[in-house]
Amino acid sequence: MNKDNCGKNTKCVHAGTFINNETKGVNTPIYTSTSNGFNPETGNLYYPRCLNMPNHLAVAEKIREMEGGEEAIVVSSGMMAVSSVILALLKTGDHILFSEDLYGGTDYFVKEELEKFGIDYTLASTENLEKFESKIKDNTKIIYFETPSNPLLKIIDLEKIVQIAKKYEIITVIDNTFASPINQNPIEFGVDVVVHSASKYLNGHSDLICGAIVTSEKFMGRIRPYVINTGGILNAQDLYLLERSMKTLNLRVQKHNENAQKLAEFFEKHSQVKKVHYPGLVSHSGHETAKKQMSGFGGVLSVETNLNKEKTRIFISALKYFQEAGSLAGVESLISLPCETSHSKMTYETRCSIGITDSLIRISAGIEDAEDLIADIEQAFEKANS
Ligand SMILES: Cc1ncc(COP(=O)(O)O)c(C=O)c1O
Structure with a gap:
């Protein structure tokens, strides 16, 4: 059929x-x-x-x-x-x-x-x-x-x-x-x-x-x-x-999209964050093009924080719902440092020249409740800075 x-x-x-x-x-x-x-x-x-x-x-x-x-x-x-x-x-x-x-x-x-x-x-x-x-x-x-x-x-x-x-x-x-x-x-x-x-x-x-x-x-x-x-x-x-x-792809992706958008907006306003990369944000350089060719902006975002390497480690370990993992797109929220995982085989110079710095965090938004994810990030930032 x-x-x-x-x-x-x-x-x-x-x-x-x-x-x-x-x-x-x-x-x-x-x-x-x-x-x-x-x-x-x-x-x-x-x-x-x-x-x-x-x-x-x-x-x-x-x-x-x-x-x-x-x-x-x-x-x-x-x-x-x-x-x-x-x-x-x-x-x-x-x-x-x-x-x-x-x-x-x-x-x-x-x-x-x-x-x-x-x-x-x-x-x-x-x-x-x-x-x-x-x-x-x-x-x-x-x-x-x-x-x-x-x-x-x-x-x-x-x-x-x-x-x-x-x-x-x-x-x-x-x-x-x-x-x-x-x-x-x-x-x-x-x-x-x-x-x-x-x-x-x-x-x-x-x-x-x-x-x-x-x-x-x-x-x-x-x-x-x-x-x-x-x-x-x-x-x-x-x-x-x-x-x-x-069979649940559309349902899942709609929820991934929704959660990633909420997380991106939350991070963008956060005092500990320098830059958020997410095409669903008006501030993203590709936003207008993305609107033209995508019907949703996806479940992945990346964030450059003000935290140094040591505080980034404390931040990641303090998270309850974001597991540190190298892959993405599962129903559970994941967090990773591309410099240590997906892009670890690139030289330091090449990585930095294309924007993958040591402080860049990649987040794969799962399908949990966005409020829980946001509260989790807030408490992890507090722990990292205490
Ligand atoms: C964008 C992209 N393409 C290709 C691959 C490779 O896929 P696989 O691990 O299934 O071989 C990955 C894996 O992370 C990916 O993120």
């Missing part, structure tokens, strides 16, 4: 569900068999690595409908999604242009792996898109970017970046993890390929590692064989968990 035209909650609940005709159960059954019968009439050979089993098809269809692309696949991690798209679409001698505010793991992958394949790359600021455009070379085949970015929540104008790429017939790839398909659908703006760390909002319960890729039939025709050949797939139980989690 194609539910492309229904609302987000309806898609979350119903899209892709594989109904067993005998029991008519409301949930997709978990198909564990790796050996399956061959159908000589259709030539179908079901095998989990070939991305053709019902648990894969069900959740991939849900993600496809949420993002609005032609085809979707689910893979074993966000990094499998990122690396598969890059390595499937490029060959030796090609060049790829990245926005410089990348998730730390992607930055590490780029710097560690691409040279081995003879792929040239440039990381450039997207603050000024004309300057960014000047980094395009004759052999540039992909422009790859994140908006909102991690951890500074910088916003790139989707319409403008697509316009630039189309001028040179360059493929655009976005990591849409931070926004989730609830807040932003880049394919509507002409972006060619969307990747997700589905370990984040799509799953949302901090208990799965998985990734997703959504694109046109044309590009999936190159990406799918790469994933099948390299084998980065997810097992049936995990695919089922992801499908189950996604």
